[in-house]
Amino acid sequence: MKRHLLFIFSFTLLGCTSSTYDDIEDPAEENQTELVTFQDVAFVFENNCIVCHNNPPQNGAPMSLTNFSEVKDAVENRGLLDRISRNEGEQGLMPLGGPRLPQQQIDLIVQWNQDGLLEN
Ligand code: HEC
Numbered sequence: 001m002k003r004h005l006l007f008i009f010s011f012t013l014l015g016c017t018s019s020t021y022d023d024i025e026d027p028a029e030e031n032q033t034e035l036v037t038f039q040d041v042a043f044v045f046e047n048n049c050i051v052c053h054n055n056p057p058q059n060g061a062p063m064s065l066t067n068f069s070e071v072k073d074a075v076e077n078r079g080l081l082d083r084i085s086r087n088e089g090e091q092g093l094m095p096l097g098g099p100r101l102p103q104q105q106i107d108l109i110v111q112w113n114q115d116g117l118l119e120n
Pocket residue numbers: 044045048049050051052053059060061062065074078079080081083084092094095096097101
């Protein structure tokens with residue numbers, strides 16, 4: 001609860017610097033003051049990753065990304081944020097074979113991590 005209030009407060013403070021890049025001002029958050037949770041990002045994995053990172057994994061993928069704990073583990077231990085943030089055409093970019101995710105979806109997942117990888 002405390003954290004939530006702090007977030008609203010800092011968002012308000014930064015409201016006048018909208019032309020500069022700032023993590024807190026992720027475009028996906030401009031219309032909301034809620035923390036980003038897995039419910040907000042799950043669609044990205046469903047639409048782009050599960051074709052290979054299924055249970056069981058397909059096409060040589062080393063792990064599943066079919067639920068909260070699997071995705072959280074991949075962020076914490078398998079460099080998921082790095083993989084989705086690589087440049088188009090760069091080796092190791094996920095989704096494998098591209099295209100790179102829309103920047104807005106990458107930012108949303110980065111924000112989910114910053115908000116503490118909450119489930120709900
Ligand atoms: C076409 C199949 C395919 C798709 C789609 C795909 N991946 Fe992968 N992924 C792989 C394969 C194969 C590997 C193992 C090779 C490697 O590490 O690059 C892998 C590896 C990874 C790794 C590194 C795992 C480790 O332990 O080193 C991460 C993280 C990852 N994928 C995340 C994702 C995410 C997130 C998405 C969706 C945005 C995605 N992948 C979409 C096939 C895929």
